[in-house]
Amino acid sequence: MYGGQRFRLDAYGIYSSTATPTLLLGAYYGGVAGTALAATAANAVASGAASYPWQLHLNIRVVNPPGSSGTVWCSGWAKVGSSLTAMTEYALPSSQTMPITINTTTANALTVGAQWGASSALNTITCEDAYIEALS
Numbered sequence: 001m002y003g004g005q006r007f008r009l010d011a012y013g014i015y016s017s018t019a020t021p022t023l024l025l026g027a028y029y030g031g032v033a034g035t036a037l038a039a040t041a042a043n044a045v046a047s048g049a050a051s052y053p054w055q056l057h058l059n060i061r062v063v064n065p066p067g068s069s070g071t072v073w074c075s076g077w078a079k080v081g082s083s084l085t086a087m088t089e090y091a092l093p094s095s096q097t098m099p100i101t102i103n104t105t106t107a108n109a110l111t112v113g114a115q116w117g118a119s120s121a122l123n124t125i126t127c128e129d130a131y132i133e134a135l136s
Helices: none
Strands: 006-016 022-029 035-039 052-062 070-081 087-092 100-102 110-116 124-134
Touching: 006 070, 006 110, 022 052, 022 070, 022 087, 035 052, 035 070, 035 100, 052 087, 110 124
Parallel strands: none
Antiparallel strands: 006 052, 006 124, 022 035, 022 110, 052 070, 070 087, 070 100
């Protein structure tokens, strides 16, 4: 990573739910236990969803040169199916203040993560595909 470098992350998949749980979608640096680069709020999803679609799109720009206090700026959206044919769009990030400080002195994974607001074996989410492009 270097100052001014840009990345684009795209991911999509399906989810199923019971009742009306909340779902948070986001992108993380250092795994899902790492630094949240951009995440939605915990939004209610459709009740009884069965393989409804979701998508996540995020642009990332390295602002400051890499180091233990490197910074990135992120902007994008997440879409969550309210049915098999309709989606609700949420801004990314929903609550983080930019820029985000990250440590780039060690190798870290850039990952997509999800968190359910209610635990149930019927609340499932699958990432069918994800890719990251280095744009510059």
